[in-house]
Amino acid sequence: MKIGIEAINFYTSHYYIDLKCLAEDRNVPFSKFYHGIGQEKMAAPPPDEDVITLAANAAFAAIQSVDTKKIDTVIFATESGIDQSKSGGIYVHHLLQLGKNCRVFEVKQACYSAAAGIQLSVPYLTLYPDRKVLLIASDIARYGIGSAGEPTQGAGAVAMVLSAQPNIVAFDKDSGIFTEDVMDFWRPNYRDEALVDGKFSIKMYIKALIESWQQFSERSGRGFADFYRFCYHLPFSRMGEKAHIHLAKYAGKEEYSNEFMMSQIIDTLYYNKIIGNTYAASMYIGLLSLLENSDEDLAGKRIGFFSYGSGCVGEFFSGEVLPGYQKFLAPEQHTKFLNNRTEISYEKYKEFFTYSIPEVDGDHRTPKNETGLFRFAGISEHKRIYQGLL
Numbered sequence: 001m002k003i004g005i006e007a008i009n010f011y012t013s014h015y016y017i018d019l020k021c022l023a024e025d026r027n028v029p030f031s032k033f034y035h036g037i038g039q040e041k042m043a044a045p046p047p048d049e050d051v052i053t054l055a056a057n058a059a060f061a062a063i064q065s066v067d068t069k070k071i072d073t074v075i076f077a078t079e080s081g082i083d084q085s086k087s088g089g090i091y092v093h094h095l096l097q098l099g100k101n102c103r104v105f106e107v108k109q110a111c112y113s114a115a116a117g118i119q120l121s122v123p124y125l126t127l128y129p130d131r132k133v134l135l136i137a138s139d140i141a142r143y144g145i146g147s148a149g150e151p152t153q154g155a156g157a158v159a160m161v162l163s164a165q166p167n168i169v170a171f172d173k174d175s176g177i178f179t180e181d182v183m184d185f186w187r188p189n190y191r192d193e194a195l196v197d198g199k200f201s202i203k204m205y206i207k208a209l210i211e212s213w214q215q216f217s218e219r220s221g222r223g224f225a226d227f228y229r230f231c232y233h234l235p236f237s238r239m240g241e242k243a244h245i246h247l248a249k250y251a252g253k254e255e256y257s258n259e260f261m262m263s264q265i266i267d268t269l270y271y272n273k274i275i276g277n278t279y280a281a282s283m284y285i286g287l288l289s290l291l292e293n294s295d296e297d298l299a300g301k302r303i304g305f306f307s308y309g310s311g312c313v314g315e316f317f318s319g320e321v322l323p324g325y326q327k328f329l330a331p332e333q334h335t336k337f338l339n340n341r342t343e344i345s346y347e348k349y350k351e352f353f354t355y356s357i358p359e360v361d362g363d364h365r366t367p368k369n370e371t372g373l374f375r376f377a378g379i380s381e382h383k384r385i386y387q388g389l390l
């Protein structure tokens with residue numbers, strides 16, 4: 001029996017800034033961002049967009065071709081949740097009008113949590129092959145105006161329907177896992193922006209990759225040459241390149257040319273370069289970028305996945321692309337959607353970024369912007385109000 005992705009879709013904010021604006025403001029060459037970290041544009045969500053509306057927009061399209069009565073589990077993976085108690089998934093479950101016989105919960109471990117969602121869903125669906133899991137990863141990456149991390153912000157969501165009737169990717173059984181208690185990136189409850197030790201976080205990412213790979217290859221018996229493409233967690237696209245070069249040197253049996261190594265990851269980078277870090281969602285936006293931009297038919301090819309969440313947990317796992325997967329994707333719509341976004345100025349971005357909801361009770365309405373089919377309309381009696389524009 002194969003368990004994997006039956007349907008998948010992503011969504012990001014309608015608004016972005018070009019990192020050339022940020023470079024101009026900081027008086028640094030824009031090549032530092034375009035080439036040094038490999039990022040060109042950064043999604044900049046307005047006040048009436050949050051992880052719930054991003055998630056609902058991603059999931060709405062993902063479930064259109066699915067028998068939603070069979071979804072009995074919604075897993076909401078995020079590190080930028082909107083409530084300390086209630087799962088963001090319940091708001092999305094309501095907005096999508098899913099059935100009431102459904103368990104809904106939120107998972108958190110920095111950018112890693114959606115991979116945990118996959119690892120727990122695969123054995124669950126093996127036991128109950130008639131059921132489906134809706135796994136949503138949705139995040140808004142915030143480091144703060146003027147911080148070193150600012151050019152690596154972003155926002156977006158991915159929704160995947162996982163089931164025993166996969167159309168796109170079937171996951172393999174084995175994975176390799178690594179955990180270590182480190183402070184490379186964290187966000188205390190009293191802060192809206194993450195704290196980060198940037199250079200250390202890069203070192204920990206690479207360490208977690210190599211350690212996870214070691215266990216993965218021992219458990220699975222698979223080697224580097226068994227993989228055609230690799231999808232990495234992408235906090236910025238050059239991180240994927242750095243990671244892949246390290247893995248190729250460590251696990252490969254020969255010296256590979258840069259051209260060859262880049263060919264194994266390049267298609268995964270396009271969407272992230274113009275969206276930014278989407279934390280828990282980023283690796284799966286990378287997967288969609290690969291499947292929708294590759295010139296080749298990838299059916300039957302094996303993909304390696306490395307998910308990293310600061311703090312930290314890493315996991316290497318794998319999957320095979322399924323025949324006919326192209327029929328279940330929407331590359332033209334995604335390209336059109338990304339090209340039709342609105343570029344905003346650095347000033348407008350700062351206005352969006354610094355907007356805050358008053359903590360005092362009252363009837364607070366958010367200003368209206370383009371947010372797709374769903375919007376965060378405001379707060380009343382400390383309750384968030386969402387509108388579906390269907």
Ligand code: HMG
Binds near residue numbers: 079112233
């Ligand atoms: P920085 O100090 O601004 O940049 O921080 P830098 O000085 O290190 O420069 C970056 C690169 O640009 C360097 O290349 C420079 O040489 C190059 P490298 O040496 O790395 O190959 N450069 C130029 N290139 C072309 N033209 C120029 C030029 N100038 C310099 N003119 C840093 C960069 C990524 C550390 C910072 O943005 C940051 O702290 N970001 C946030 C942390 C992060 O993304 N960490 C990644 C690993 S941890 C992770 O992935 C988890 C995470 O997603 C969170 C989670 O799990 O929840 C973050």
